[in-house]
Amino acid sequence: MNATINYAELVYALRPEIALTLGLLLALGYDMAFGRRMSDCARRGVAVLIGIVTLASAVFQTLHTNVPPVGHAAYWFHGAFVYDTLAHGVRLGVFGLSALTLLLIAGSIPHSALRTPHFKHPAEYVAIQLLATMGFSLMAVSNNLLIAFLGFELASLSLYVMAGFDKTSRASAEASLKYFLFGGMAAAFMLFGFSLIYGMTGTIVLPEIARALAVQGPSPLLLVALVMVLVGFGYKAAAAPFHQWAPDVYQGAPAPAAALIASASKLAGFAFFARLLFSGLGTVSGDAINFGGPAGWIMAVIIISAASMLLGNIAALAQTNARRLIAYSAIAHAGIMLLGVIAVRAEGAGPLFYYALTYGIATIGVFGVFAAIERTAPCQRISDLAGLWKRSPFLALVLFVCVLSLAGIPPLAGFFGKFYLFAAALYLNGLMSPAGWLAFLAIAMSAVGLYYYLVILKAALVTNATAGTSASTEKIRVPLGTVIALATSAALTIALGIWPDVVLGLFK
């Protein structure tokens, strides 16, 4: 290995992260110097604006990075970072999703006397979100276990804080603590797995790990290490049986934070683990194509995936709380995305990336609508949504589009996400492979999922708010930032459904 350290290359590799750092310092500095003299509204506006500008400049830096052609990768800084289509796409994706959730902040401030106002420190929130985004971005480009873990932990720690940011809410504090406890243990498992892998291979660079493992072949210790890594993966993806934090966090966290956890965090997590599993541990993956092949992580991923689909969809049926319902649907979606991880072998990371991205956009739309409703009335139970189409036709329309996309109705993006993903899984070996049967299960469970998505839409679009229900009949005024975010989400959900090649083309 070259002993000299090329700092110019390091700076080149991390330009978006540098932009994010500068932006978060600016947000904090400005707020400290001037923010306290401004009105709450203006203060929030400036903080969000700085955040958006920062993310835009990060996007700009990303767009001015040379992307190697599909199938090739550039390695920076002695192989610590990798840059390819997936890294490029994920960086753009997390910046965009992060910007969308930032816009939700304004919409999630109750303006009535429902509760004491939260988000008293918008600049801190924005700064922490930028930190989390930096973590996602690092996960996207890391090619080395240590950098990956750093990115993972940076993102996780920031998200714990964001989940507990609403200090006036007991649920928020509880969500944050549970998320933290769970995440800490999962990270410990994963780090243990990493250290075992390092112990076996003597390297932390993914391709070299793959080479070393190809020589050694699978061993019981390696299987333990793989499952330990998968615990971390399962936690990040909110996949059963490592999902328990999700309902509490989705329910308790402030809506923008929950949206970020459900969207950008998942996208980065899946991209990173797909890279880790294929370019680092691909030689010990086991067999997804035939039954009864050698053991490896694929079998464990299949089990987690099937468990998530079953548990997520079935538990969602029983929910009366809208946010918890979305959480269980997220678990079900995680199961499908895990199937996508297996299908990377057939079609590359394209379908998985497309699915995770469009899922994130639709989820941000749903959380944005919930947040906007909460400004005037509680929005926890599904019955709280009653009469939404009268209170705010715009919100009802966005909810309609996004929920249908989550349910997978054509021509929305969610449908094509599922379609490409199942197709890739069936390409492996049709129904002769475990992955094929898993795709079959996923299709069956999607039908189950349609029911509870329609329950939400029925409440919002059909049911009238009557005196007997808790739902308010007050008209909802949606702030500008939220309007932009929700309109963008809905538009993207439709547009990416009609032109999926905008995203998928990157990978071809």
Next chain:
Amino acid sequence: MLSAKYIWLIPLLPLIAAAIGTFLPRGGSSRKIASASAILSMAAGFVLSCLALRGALANPAAHDTWNFRWLDFGATTLELGFINDPLTAFMLVMVTFVGSLIFIFSTGYMKEDANAAKFFCYLSFFAAAMLGLVVSNSLLLLFVCWELVGLASYLLIGFWFTKPAAAAAAKKAFITTRIGDLGLLIGICWLYNAGGTLLFYDGGNGFLETSVLGALTVVLPCGLAVSTAIGLLIFCGAVGKSGQFPLHVWLPDAMEGPTPVSALIHAATMVAAGVFLIARVYPLMALDQANILRDGFDAVLSGAPLEIYSSTGIKALTVVAIIGAITALFGAVVAVAQNDIKRILAFSTVSQLGYMMLAIGVGAWPVAIFHLLTHAFFKALLFLGAGSVIHAAHHEQDIRYLGGLAPRMKITFATFAIGMMALAGVPFLFSGFWSKEGILHAAHGWTVSQLPFYVALVAVVLTAFYMTRLVCEVFLGKARSHASEHAHENSPAMTLPLVLLAVCAIGLGFLGTPAWPWLQSMLEGIPADKIHGHSIFSEPGLMITSIVLVALGIGVGCALYYFLRKRNTTGELDPLEKAAPALWTALANRLYFDELYAATFGRLFDAIAWLSDAFDRHVWGGLINLIGGLGLFAGGVNREFDENTLNGGFDTVSEDLRKTGKAYSRAQTGDAHGYLRTMALGFAGLIAIVILIVAI
């Protein structure tokens, strides 16, 4: 016939029984289920062990092994394995048989205890660990089981942990044996480094086989051979576990556990492990004594007593013999002046273990195992007999308060007397006589020194003496307390094991008499008529001497405690105490070893602890307080800034914080535990499934 490939079934059975015991709820019929599964598992283990023994005896010289890959670290592979050879098989049969009887006895003894289900769970776990230790073909696997034995002994000695003495004794046993274990662990690491394998036998590549042993003959700069150094480190572990001097201090205190536990520790499981280990690695221990050039490795491997080819440097086995002799004498001397029935037996165990180590040290490891087996039976008998007495006398253990139990507890008395005669070495009929005779003979033939032989002879007299004293005080004479006056014979669950053990305490000796040394020949894998060093009949002087010495011990004991004067009151002084009060006090206090350790090592560690504490408090604590102070200062500045420039902000923040605190305290922490538990369960489940797929 049970080959090494399936021998792990034997430790697995009690392990399953232990698992069943763990998951049972408290109360209800749990006690019955736990005890039944424990006894059944041991009985089934006994049947399997007999099959294993049959398999092993078919070809006693061969070591039937089954090894498997456990871990790959880079290019190196760590292998574990199981073994079935006569040494393992005899131990298995002994442990499962004695264990079954002790378990059955426990159903009676622990009848009134509320936690009996847990007790059987621990007992099964203890037995499983010991059986695992016996069947392992890898020093690493053996070490794992070794530590599990230590853990189980901790749990059982401290079973009545609400008694401070029991809790302290458990801690003492655990920590004292841990000191020896450290040496063993270092030895294991060194051995792996020097020899590259931890398997005992591996088709020529195990570390007890020629190719690896050759690598261990290197001589270190200090004059020791590598094999000697490793052997001594391994012996450290055995010293701790087998209660050898100077780490014997835990063994008498371990009497705080329930009596069946004492029986298990002293007879079948824990203390036997050390002797077993040294016998198992005997070729390594003896390596430095062999003249490789002249005799070749076969001389080492056959386990024959070896001539010492060179007098330079310390030999591992010489150390073993010396420690063994010291322990044998020490235990016997101290046992004379104890008043607690279980402590007398405990020190007799220390003494007998010294005999076994002495036998290994002088090169006669088959004789040591012979004594280990006979001792296991008669010591289990004695402990269970003591337990029967204690149970009948409402937990009175002081022999001054007992007395006159013979007419009240006839079966216990008869069986206890058999055990006593076996331990004392009463000639011809009792097993202890033959095994002890073998040891004395081997010690007599040792070319290095005759001193251990004479030491052992002195211990023979003392053993006969203190056992006579014990029987006279407990069973004969007048009942000296309310408890012993009202004692009556126990239920068959307790007396039946006594009878069975008594039969074995007599019969077992005939497996290894000099006329037909079948056991030794099987252990060594050579025909009985070629057994060396068993010309006892050709040297009748030695045998006559020892018989005379035993008679002397018993005679003096009877004279002092039965014929000349019987104890009538509890406060009466012991005849020896009257004669030499200073010596008696010293012996009664176990020659002040506990006090010595407390004054030296205890003080030293106290001082280190004090120093660390002071360092922590004043140096590191100061540093942290300084940093904290800086933080507080910065916080103060920040607060001033906040309060003076932006009024009101601070108040709200503190209000927020207070509310947050309340929210945290109300958060459903119970649920979070459940989440984490599910996560761990999910992890374990996934591992199990993935590994199962590999296995299929």
